[in-house]
Amino acid sequence: MSTVLLLIHLMIAIALVGIILLQRSEGGALGIGGGGGGFMTGRSAGNALTKTTAILATCFFITSLLLSILAGRPGGTPTILGPAGEGGLAPIEVPAAPPTSQAPSAPPPTAPPAPAPAAPQTPQPPQSQ
Template sequence: MLLGLLLTFHVLVCIALIAVVLLQRSEGGALGMGGGPTGFMTARGASDLLTRTTWILGTLFFVLSLALTLLASRGSEASSVVDRMKVESIDLNKLNQPPTPTAPAEPAPGTDAAPLTAPTPQVRDPFAGAGETQPSNP
């Protein structure tokens, strides 16, 4: 429950961080158009607000990322893959023996016992004529 709530909040912080970064003015003039110098908010004031907001959202992003990582790892057991494989129950003498040969499977009664073969592919020579085909040589 807490993990799902934090994950939802984390996604919202990510979206807000993307929006704030895109609104900032870059060297070439990006999406963020600051107000005029006589307006309510000057260009410098807008950039200070966006910079401060970016720092706050960036900090929230990293804190939430760490919290989600710690909460997700707390639920799992701290064990290695080797511990979960039950290596002690493997008999080493059986591992080094060659495999025992098995008899080929008997065909079901009433079916053909002949092996299946593929038909010989025919290759059409475009220079020989329209209807002539030749068997291919592998």
């Protein structure tokens, strides 16, 4: 039921976008578009595109409400977003790594420290005997 309603909703949305793009601009946006005439002239009052837009918009709102009601019912179509037990899929549980009984391994051997630089030797006076 919800799949059929969703497909109808998508077709209405596509038709609504197409009908809106077919309409002529009434002006007022950045000073471009149609000019002259009043707000409700005979041309705009009974325009077929305007009536079609209103009908499609009403159908769009009705299908939106029906889809939201169907999504909120318990036992509805399972989704990945809902929690388990309320129509959603159960979360995936990743098993934990088994505990190791070994002692932690020793750190890797390091190179022996470099010998300290020799201190500069000062010449000693010769010793006499």
